Amino acid sequence: MRIALYNLTTTTKIGGVESFVWDLARELVKRGHEVDILGGVGPRRETTGARVYTFPFISRQFWQALPPLRRAYAEAKLLERLTMAVAALPTLAGGKYHIIHLQKPYDLLPALVARRLSGAKVILGCHGEDFYRGDRWLARQVDAAVSCSRFNAQTIAGRYGFTPEVVFNGIDTDLFHPQPPDLTLRARLGVPATAPLLLFVGRLQPWKGVETAIRALPQIPQAVLLIAGDGEDRARLAAIANELGLNERVRFLGSVPRPQLPALYASVDLLVATSHASETFGIGPVEAQACGLPVVATRFGGFPEVVAAGQTGLLVPPRDPAALATAVNDLLADPSRRAAMAAAAPAWASQFAWPAVVDRIEAVYRAVVGESVRAL
Template sequence: MHIIHYNLTTTSKVGGVESFVWELAQQQVRLGHRVTIVGGQGPIQRPNQGLRVLKFPFIDRSRLAWGPLRRAYAWRKLAERLSLLPRAWPILKTADLVHIHKPYDLVVAPLLKRHGIPTVYHGHGEDFFRGDDQLIQSAAALLSCSSYNAQTLQQHYGRTASVVYNGVDLEHFRPLAAEPTLRQAIAGDAQCLLMHPGRMMPWKGQRDAITALSLLDHTYHLAFLGDGETHQALANYAQQLGIAERVHFLGTIAHSELPRYLACADLVLGTSYTSETFGMALAEAQACGRPVIASSWRGYDDVVQAGSTGERFIAQDPADLARVISQLCHDSAYREQLACAGRQRVQQLFPWSAVAERVEVVYEGLRL
């Protein structure tokens, strides 16, 4: 079967959804499918075997911030996606099945349906827009990355989605010994090094992590792995609080290097308070044998169970986050217990081979 994964940002940005597309596509090649990734013209290219990757020009949403679209962020994202479609359309028509990962691409579902090509929509978030509830009717099947997201899709679309958890590359994300020189380069002589992987977006809660750090003494340091639109604002905030020397902005770390960096962390944080639907970065940290702390936001529920595979704090409550950090940093045995349980759960539920098998079951149900 010829499967096309159609997602503009797979080849132009780094993120959880983008990683999902790369990994699932590679697994599907191993299952014997012919797989093509169709994305936007961009710098992202991962090593792959037997996988075709096609990139096409598009109009970046930042160039559309004028006139009535200036404040209409959702419509700008839709326009960005639509700008890719004319060049991608001839390729999409060659597929046996098109797998999309953002609601903005639902516009292809009715078009492909006319050609007898099923569209599978895979929900990874809550980025809806007016009219998507009509477009979804042309999708042959709905998948969801978590139980929380499946509930969200049910409420919004009135259709049941099959839960297919995000996956983790267990060969790549594995426990490594911390490198003293790397840890020293990141945070000097910090006694407790906190790490926060992920894009810098307002809803990701990085500001809360910085506030929590300000409530802890000088032996605690915080390192951000990633970049994004709030980077400068976060740096300014750390400076304002007088803790800039304890907050380290490491920028986007290459996928190949992430396990080395995670190995240096005493704790890995997930502080989102909306939109997060799984917590891929935390699952990867767990696979590396690191203890994790997640906010009470429900999107983390499949990955972090309080007192079992990690700890939780009240979302948008920096004081509660500081309390949990202090508790864990003073109890190495408990940290190790959480880390072991977290890794076991990842090994059981989130290997990419299991993800691909769950998707395959959905495909087979379409009787292609």
């Protein structure tokens, strides 16, 4: 099959959706499909075997600078996407694709226009709550939809009136698997040998809840929190750590390339996942568990689907530093329980390995294409 993976930020940003597109492209190419990635002009490139096309766009920051759109986040993102669509539509419509796979409903209009012009089938990938006026009418015209979790599928059903097929995001288990710890990490960071190491991995956005982890630290004796990621919330989080006198116990590592994450997961005691909004899956907890690292996560969004509570980690209420501290302390005080969780975690995470995920995505593709290409 010829498949277009269409998403502006695939080539401009680092994040869960973006990594999903690159990984999906790589896995589809392995299975003999012809895959094109269509994204915005940006610096990000990965080796996948897919062809990559980039197109200019007018960023959401430009649109949000206009007074009528200053607080209209969804509308600004929509306009950003539509400006790319102007340049991308000839390629999207002329690429002789069997499948156009979107990751955001902001791209529904150009995809549906391309379908009218080319006959391609449109698959809507659902990862969040990117809703806007008029999206209901457009979404109901797609040929199929997939959602990254049951939680997200229920949200989409409430908005659009249909329930997408649940296809969890995938992880590369050739990369994410148990390995020996990096024995130099503590020395490089100047962390005492006896200090428990907690890890957060993700973009630094307010809704990721890293503030909760920082505010829990005074209740977790000696623990050091490593924050792997960057984003708009970093300065605020650093100010909170300074205000609480925790500068030596909160370490900002910046963005860590994915190939370096397994060694980091192998070298800490627990992963903390603290989101309280917009968390429809949770790729960080899945990667950590695949590496044999137990997780303490909030009972929110997709986290209860990706963490086996009591078996590979614990779930706590969101935005509750005391509850987070209690769960972390319980596991730190019980090495045998933590070891049992670490041993169980990789097998649990194997359900999210890419071969199983691509099997489900291919099944959706084949259900909507015509008989002439079904065997491809």
